[in-house]
Amino acid sequence: MNRHSEIVTTGPVSIETCVEADGAAARHFYGRVLVLPEGRSTDHRMDWDLEEHQMVTHLVASAPRPAGTSLVEKHTGPVPRCGLLLDEQRFHEFAERLRAAGVRFDIEPHRRSPGEPGEQWAMFFRGPAGSALEFKESGHAHRNPAVHERAGAPPATPFNNRPALEDQTAPTTA
Template sequence: MARQLTPFHLAFPVTDLAAAARFFETVLGCRRGRSAASWIDFDLFGHQLSLHQGRSMMAEGGTGAVDNKAVPMPHFGVVLAWDDWNNLVDRLRSADVAFRIEPQMRFAGEPGEQGTFFIDAPGDVALEFKTFRDFELVFAS
């Protein structure tokens, strides 16, 4: 039986709150929620994301090897439905957003086959967006 997923909450620092907020709102299309002078909540595809003015998360990060690619560490993102992922790719291309790792299929032909891409959001944040043709395979090995 499939379990019903509930929204996650993630709060993290960004180096430029205003620039990050503009990006999440205008480029990613996230709805703005509660806010104060030093933080802003967003609806990130149904999840509660809190941007806080602060130091870079990436300053001490590096990369991790996944499917022969150097992926940024730390990073986070959302697993989207197939069409939503493709629509986001189109939206980002239309906004001339540079991909850190171009949209591609990872683990082709394996149980965890997925579409993925990485972008860098303003405020020094690395984001990954994934999709699966079958959500039952998100945790397949």
């Protein structure tokens, strides 16, 4: 089955960036483990199709270190991190593919806030050089559970620890 025939883009396209130290390890992880189609690449960067969003891995001399951590319910998650919201079926298929490949999770796939607004599945893991990745399921892949409860909030698909562009209010001038 053609992987792209399963993908429906319902919101704006984003660019996600991760830093990696080893091109061969990055190509194996993002291309073979995450099964992301590779786009244009050079000797210092690789572009990937992340569910029709652009993920760029920049190759640097040394592995990145997280800036810190933040509390995610009872778990500690690295920041910054990037990732994507998926529908529930894709989330579980993706989690199983990661488990089968032996990916070590910082936070195992689990249901967050059961029975509450914003209930979702979430998982945290890292790329080969330590880039933090987070994938979530919100029940509606095009809706960010962190903002969809707010009146009039626009749908948002990608996330990277920053508000979606449509979620930012532009300053007005008189």
